[in-house]
Amino acid sequence: MSFINYSSREINCKIVYYGPGLCGKTTNLQFIYKKTNPEQKGKLISLATESERTLFFDFLPLALGDIRGFKVRFHLYTVPGQVFYAASRKLILKGVDGVIFVADSQIERMEANMESLEDLRINLAEQGYAVEKLPYAVQYNKRDISHIAPVEEMNKLLNVNSVQWFEGVATAGVGVFETLKGVAKQVLLELKKHY
Amino acid sequence: MKIPASFNIAGLRLRGDEIEVAGCDLVMYDNEFQKIDEELQRLHQQANANVVFLVDKNGQLIASAGDTHNIDTTSLASLTAGNIAATGGIARLLGEKEFTILFHEGEKDNIHISLVGQRIILVVIFDRRSSLGLVRLRVKKTAEVLARIFDEITSKAEKEKVEGGKAAESPFAEISDEDIDNLFK
Ligand SMILES: Nc1nc2c(ncn2[C@@H]2O[C@H](COP(=O)(O)OP(=O)(O)O)[C@@H](O)[C@H]2O)c(=O)[nH]1
Numbered sequence: 315m316s317f318i319n320y321s322s323r324e325i326n327c328k329i330v331y332y333g334p335g336l337c338g339k340t341t342n343l344q345f346i347y348k349k350t351n352p353e354q355k356g357k358l359i360s361l362a363t364e365s366e367r368t369l370f371f372d373f374l375p376l377a378l379g380d381i382r383g384f385k386v387r388f389h390l391y392t393v394p395g396q397v398f399y400a401a402s403r404k405l406i407l408k409g410v411d412g413v414i415f416v417a418d419s420q421i422e423r424m425e426a427n428m429e430s431l432e433d434l435r436i437n438l439a440e441q442g443y444a445v446e447k448l449p450y451a452v453q454y455n456k457r458d459i460s461h462i463a464p465v466e467e468m469n470k471l472l473n474v475n476s477v478q479w480f481e482g483v484a485t486a487g488v489g490v491f492e493t494l495k496g497v498a499k500q501v502l503l504e505l506k507k508h509y
Numbered sequence: 510m511k512i513p514a515s516f517n518i519a520g521l522r523l524r525g526d527e528i529e530v531a532g533c534d535l536v537m538y539d540n541e542f543q544k545i546d547e548e549l550q551r552l553h554q555q556a557n558a559n560v561v562f563l564v565d566k567n568g569q570l571i572a573s574a575g576d577t578h579n580i581d582t583t584s585l586a587s588l589t590a591g592n593i594a595a596t597g598g599i600a601r602l603l604g605e606k607e608f609t610i611l612f613h614e615g616e617k618d619n620i621h622i623s624l625v626g627q628r629i630i631l632v633v634i635f636d637r638r639s640s641l642g643l644v645r646l647r648v649k650k651t652a653e654v655l656a657r658i659f660d661e662i663t664s665k666a667e668k669e670k671v672e673g674g675k676a677a678e679s680p681f682a683e684i685s686d687e688d689i690d691n692l693f694k
């Protein structure tokens with residue numbers, strides 16, 4: 315759900331990073347935070363447990379710049395990946411404008427990826443969204459690790475609709491901005507259709 | 510420059526007895542923004558509050574009144590919405606529809622959070638110069654006025670949706686790939 319304010323000339327959109335626990339969602343946000351100018355970003359808020367696992371969500375507001383005199387803001391959220399946080403994940407998806415699915419490339423995490431994707435599908439459907447209709451991209455993260463699945467295989471398992479996908483090494487920032495830009499662009503083009 | 514005088518919540522969808530807001534955007538124009546702003550200013554004054562906020566249920570700040578200089582309003586908006594969402598989840602587990610008021614008491618400052626209609630959250634931060642009783646009383650009045658403004662807005666939005674009109678000076682009309690690329694430079 316975007317918020318377009320003609321009075322203050324602002325466009326606000328919400329993008330959610332989804333994926334199994336430990337796939338690198340929080341790391342994506344941390345890299346974006348690190349590489350953005352101070353005047354473009356708000357605080358990176360992490361509601362995390364003492365062991366740094368995301369408890370409720372991470373939140374990063376980004377003001378990237380102007381389009382036609384309107385300030386464009388993206389609110390980035392991550393969800394907690396662990397299975398028992400299902401209720402929280404649903405809440406965070408409310409009013410989402412675009413989703414980035416971060417998959418863990420490690421072979422032993424393939425099942426967790428598929429479970430998380432199914433969970434996403436169900437939670438979106440409950441709100442009347444379909445993954446196919448939403449601005450959406452997939453990031454195959456942790457490409458730096460040796461024991462990983464080939465991209466072709468991951469596409470078969472996790473990307474049957476052949477949406478935009480990116481390879482990532484979130485810890486080093488590889489693919490991080492590319493993925494965000496991919497979805498941000500889809501979100502803005504979607505808005506263009508309606509307004 | 511003329512700004513269209515309507516506030517448009519497109520695509521409201523009814524499911525059971527609750528209004529679903531999936532996939533609908535909030536579009537606000539000058540006219541309504543000013544009405545809402547006036548109402549918040551009044552509440553800020555009459556409740557002797559430090560700050561007053563209006564937040565969308567999805568975590569976006571709509572408007573504020575009072576001294577916001579030392580407050581990270583964006584984070585506050587997002588966390589307030591998270592708070593309301595979490596307590597709403599608890600309410601449903603207990604078979605309640607929703608908790609419409611939350612109150613947190615601090616050593617110095619207190620925060621009063623209430624739901625206006627289905628999608629807007631009204632936040633009042635106050636200290637000992639005010640009192641919970643006064644805040645509750647004033648919030649109730651403001652909520653009624655705001656609810657009316659939002660009702661008007663909704664019916665207008667539905668009308669506009671039927672007519673399928675687009676805003677006169679949409680920033681999206683001529684948006685190009687280049688515009689978007691520039692955001693990421
Ligand atoms: N090797 C490697 N480790 C990563 C990568 N991305 C994230 N990690 C690590 O994976 C762990 C979990 O990351 P985190 O972002 O907290 O996962 P989240 O649960 O999805 O938020 C952390 O120790 C990260 O440093 C990557 O691309 N390569």
Ligand SMILES: [Mg+2]
Nearest residue numbers: 339340367368
């Ligand atoms: Mg995390």
